Amino acid sequence: KNSIGIEITNPGHEFNYREFSEKQISSLLRLSKFLIKKYDISLKNILGHSDVATERKKDPGEKFPWKYLSQSKVGLWHTVKKQKLLKNRKIKTTKVEKEYFINNLFKIGYSKKFSKSMSKDNHLNNITKAFQRRYRQDLIDSKIDQECFLISQNLMKKLH
DSSP states (O other), rough: OOOOOOOOOOOOOTOOOOOOOHHHHHHHHHHHHHHHHHOOOOOGGGHHHEEEEOOTTTSSTTSSHHHHHTTTSSSSOOOOOOHHHHTTTTOOOHHHHHHHHHHHHHHHHHOSSOTTOOOOOHHHHHHHHHHHHHHTTOOOOOOOBBHHHHHHHHHHHHHH
């Protein structure tokens, strides 16, 4: 009623996680484009399990080609240059920038809600890791640095 789930076979993080095949991705692109057109789905609503269920899911994971898919109009990706990103990697954010980043995550679509058995800090770590699995796939450390902040700011501009 509210969503369409597409499963792609991959052993996952616990069982020798591997690259997705060209055949899988080309099939996914064809199916996604069909569904996007048929149901008028906004690109911001193309999500992975880890974007929706940050406590329980890591898939599709950091090997999933989100950037490639976005170039084919399936999902969002940032437009910050790689050189600028790397220059800002591991550079600390201010408290204010950290708050902006977290609010950006909520506006992008990551949930504010978390289970009662989890602390707020653990929840923020989970959504930051989910964000990194999608938008900064070569470093997933749950640390909010200037690189993450820049990516989130760029995505916010694309959403408005």
